[in-house]
Amino acid sequence: MKKNQWIDEVVSSIKGMKRAKPDSLLYTQIQNKLRTEARTLFIPKFKVGITFAGFIILCLLNLYVIFSSSDKSENIVKTKSTIDFFPQQLY
Amino acid sequence: MTGEEHNNRNANDTGLLELIANGDETAFKSLYNRFNAQVYNTALVYIQNQFEAEEITQDVFLEIHKSAKGFDGKSSLSTWIYRITINKSIDRLRYNSRKKRFAKFINLFSQDENEFINDVPFFDHPGVLNENKEKADILFKALNKLTEQQKTAFILTYIEGLTGKEAAETMNISSKAVESLIQRAKVNLRKELEKFYPERRK
Numbered sequence: 001m002k003k004n005q006w007i008d009e010v011v012s013s014i015k016g017m018k019r020a021k022p023d024s025l026l027y028t029q030i031q032n033k034l035r036t037e038a039r040t041l042f043i044p045k046f047k048v049g050i051t052f053a054g055f056i057i058l059c060l061l062n063l064y065v066i067f068s069s070s071d072k073s074e075n076i077v078k079t080k081s082t083i084d085f086f087p088q089q090l091y
Numbered sequence: 092m093t094g095e096e097h098n099n100r101n102a103n104d105t106g107l108l109e110l111i112a113n114g115d116e117t118a119f120k121s122l123y124n125r126f127n128a129q130v131y132n133t134a135l136v137y138i139q140n141q142f143e144a145e146e147i148t149q150d151v152f153l154e155i156h157k158s159a160k161g162f163d164g165k166s167s168l169s170t171w172i173y174r175i176t177i178n179k180s181i182d183r184l185r186y187n188s189r190k191k192r193f194a195k196f197i198n199l200f201s202q203d204e205n206e207f208i209n210d211v212p213f214f215d216h217p218g219v220l221n222e223n224k225e226k227a228d229i230l231f232k233a234l235n236k237l238t239e240q241q242k243t244a245f246i247l248t249y250i251e252g253l254t255g256k257e258a259a260e261t262m263n264i265s266s267k268a269v270e271s272l273i274q275r276a277k278v279n280l281r282k283e284l285e286k287f288y289p290e291r292r293k
Binding site for chain 1 (some may be wrong): 213
């Protein structure tokens with residue numbers, strides 16, 4: 001009986017409860033966040049495009065250099081092996 | 092509120108959000124003034140930590156600012172804001188419980204017994220009358236033992252004072268489902284409170 005009464009009192013302890021309000025400086029903090037987000041998030045589309053195109057060109061140039069140099073080294077190896085096979089013909 | 096008043100208010104709210112989407116700071120400030128206590132109080136009861144409730148309030152208003160263009164006016168502005176607040180609060184609660192689980196796991200390997208985290212600090216809601224603070228703290232602790240849905244239904248109806256219909260709209264479920272959630276919440280709350288009954292500990 002006493003227990004039920006206590007439980008009822010606990011449940012009704014929030015009756016007449018007022019809404020809590022946030023700190024008065026919170027709005028200023030939100031505004032600051034909005035400003036910094038706007039500053040950091042805005043990147044013009046053409047800049048993104050130019051950066052991406054530059055990156056692609058750089059990758060293609062790298063690939064070109066890698067494959068062209070590997071072709072050259074293959075040629076050198078081939079020539080060297082021909083010389084090794086017919087060494088007397090040079091004299 | 093009559094049907095016409097309701098429609099006018101919805102039209103005004105949609106207009107307000109359009110202004111916010113176009114970067115009108117006065118409109119944003121007026122929306123903040125209207126809803127800051129609603130957002131903060133809901134988050135505070137969910138999280139039971141003033142610092143984190145302020146962080147959630149910040150996140151909610153940043154989200155409103157970001158998604159103002161996407162508001163379709165199908166539900167009321169207040170309902171839309173409640174939904175954002177509840178989702179953010181639930182996300183934070185899940186994150187906190189993951190963090191607590193991880194901390195407990197780490198503590199299994201720790202030598203220092205003092206490192207054990209006390210996860211039930213006293214919660215002092217500033218809106219509760221002084222003479223009820225201790226009992227309200229017990230109620231809030233028992234509230235944390237309910238399921239997410241039951242807790243949401245209880246907070247929206249008993250603490251925020253929404254009608255069953257409004258709570259149903261906010262939670263995207265039927266009014267009957269809200270009623271049944273509240274019934275179950277009450278039963279479970281009583282069961283939990285029995286565990287807190289002081290004489291039982293003696």
